[in-house]
Amino acid sequence: MARKTAEESERTRQQILSAAKELFIRKGYSATSMEDIRSHANVSKGSIYYHFRSKQQLFLEIMEQHMVEWMDGWQRRVKPDMTAVEKLYALAAYWVDEFDDPLLKVADEFIANHGTEPGMMEKLVALVGLQSPPIRAVMEEGIASGAFRRDDPETLTHIFVGLMGGLGVTYYEAISLERRQAMYRKAVDVFLHGIGAK
8 A cells, every 4th residue: 555655646746747847838937836836736735845845846856857858868869889979979969959948948047046046056067967977978988999089088078068058058049950050060070179089
């Protein structure tokens, strides 16, 4: 019986997360209240607060799920015969494909509202850091194969993530998909010029 209760509890939790994600995307973070989420998820007030202390915690868990989904999506794109260089270009293409994800726009709003709160930036950095292991693996593979010169894979990972993430400012500019794809490919060209084996 306890097992069934735990399964039901997890179903309710996922129901709340799903409802919240839908409302955040549709209405925005600030315009969505916990009562809106409770009503949309069709759960009791006690139930929503049992699973989530606050709207902030709820959103951070949605973002954590999003990062896990991002990593799963990346694993589906990787082919066994791809070289480290090909994987870097594939990562850039993946970034472009994810560029218009409406949840990322909600994340911008969340950061604007809560980014300066104590401990919040550490939580956000930890979430972004979930992307690092598969990217670091590409860096290590490139170094081991001789495609990249010997360097610290952790540093290279931070630089690459910063480069890809930094190009996100193009979201605010009227740039076509083709132009954006070309910019991300060019960014990989520049990165490889810096780390390529001589």
